[in-house]
Amino acid sequence: MRQRLPYGPPGAFCVFPTAIGHCALVWRSPGVVVGSALPHGSAAATRDAMHRRYPSVAEAVPDGVLASAVASITLLLDTGSADLTGIDLDLSAVPEFDRRVYEVVRTVPAGVTLTYGDVASQLGSPGAAQAVGQALGRNPFPPIVPCHRVLAAGRQVGGFSAGGGRRTKLRMLDAEGVHLEHPTLFEL
Numbered sequence: 001m002r003q004r005l006p007y008g009p010p011g012a013f014c015v016f017p018t019a020i021g022h023c024a025l026v027w028r029s030p031g032v033v034v035g036s037a038l039p040h041g042s043a044a045a046t047r048d049a050m051h052r053r054y055p056s057v058a059e060a061v062p063d064g065v066l067a068s069a070v071a072s073i074t075l076l077l078d079t080g081s082a083d084l085t086g087i088d089l090d091l092s093a094v095p096e097f098d099r100r101v102y103e104v105v106r107t108v109p110a111g112v113t114l115t116y117g118d119v120a121s122q123l124g125s126p127g128a129a130q131a132v133g134q135a136l137g138r139n140p141f142p143p144i145v146p147c148h149r150v151l152a153a154g155r156q157v158g159g160f161s162a163g164g165g166r167r168t169k170l171r172m173l174d175a176e177g178v179h180l181e182h183p184t185l186f187e188l
């Protein structure tokens with residue numbers, strides 16, 4: 001993940017359908033992602049959330065590397081299999097600790113999970129599991145920074161700040177072949 005200097009305000013965003021709902025990608029030229037979002041309930045709600053978070057952005061059709069990023073995100077959420085590590089992120093507004101957390105989490109491949117404590121240990125701060133969880137709760141790049149692959153101790157789901165909460169996290173993990181909870185008769 002290359003650190004970028006600020007390029008100015010975000011320039012554009014798009015909303016696109018996936019298996020879990022309409023997601024969004026926000027970028028600035030030349031093809032650097034400044035944010036993304038998991039579904040907010042509908043395409044319109046996701047679009048509104050992007051306008052609130054980035055008031056100056058205009059909706060646009062991505063091309064080049066940004067179109068490839070959208071295709072890769074869609075593939076990951078549809079099939080559970082895609083590598084998003086090549087997507088260039090602007091981390092200039094991200095605090096140093098959060099940046100370090102995202103760098104570790106970004107190396108976790110689809111179908112693999114870590115705990116908040118595992119991430120803290122990899123950072124050299126074994127007592128910082130709660131701080132890792134807070135950093136992931138602020139993740140401006142889901143699922144490019146795959147915070148859904150980080151679990152609480154004992155392989156418990158833990159929290160998830162995206163729309164749909166734990167259910168969305170479980171659905172994303174399930175698509176990647178990680179099965180933490182079995183459905184009940186009422187969820188079949």
